[in-house]
Amino acid sequence: DTGVSQDPRHKITKRGQNVTFRCDPISEHNRLYWYRQTLGQGPEFLTYFQNEAQLEKSRLLSDRFSAERPKGSFSTLEIQRTEQGDSAMYLCASSGRTANSPLHFGNGTRLTVT
């Protein structure tokens, strides 16, 4: 079990650019989550996948954000036309098939939009 891995760890981009983050969940986990966290706040839910199906998406997620999990394994989160307000830590988590399984987080991708 290598845990949840995220890439890159840090990303600095200029406003208006597109960015893409990758998450590799724990291999036997079928549930995958993306959260966003800013300083002094708890993680804020963005989207949820069960296998390859995106079953839930936060109303906070504008149409500039899109996530995929094409084969039910790794996932990508893309932000188009980045804005300074997108600067945050983007956290990916996965969990197992049993009910009430806890989330296991990756190290996160810290995005800075200049």
Added chain:
Amino acid sequence: RKEVEQDPGPFNVPEGATVAFNCTYSNSASQSFFWYRQDCRKEPKLLMSVYSSGNEDGRFTAQLNRASQYISLLIRDSKLSDSATYLCVVGSSASKIIFGSGTRLSIRP
């Protein structure tokens, strides 16, 4: 009103003290409850799940009160290494897992 509310703290207590945090949740249909620990600029890590009958893991005790819709975390004999932010997490389904804003704890020598 937030779905999961915590006292943000900070709690500043001496080493060896006992400290308790509470967390309230608004959705009475919530089914899963957890406490996570988060160190500065790190990812959240599971501290413990919270079960209906209450549960203990070493110096840590978690309680759930469904009638009043709150969960609690008690830390006994606190150590310097317990300094962190403690996040209350409540799930009402696999897709709806909500985090509180966290309670900051600082243990002083």
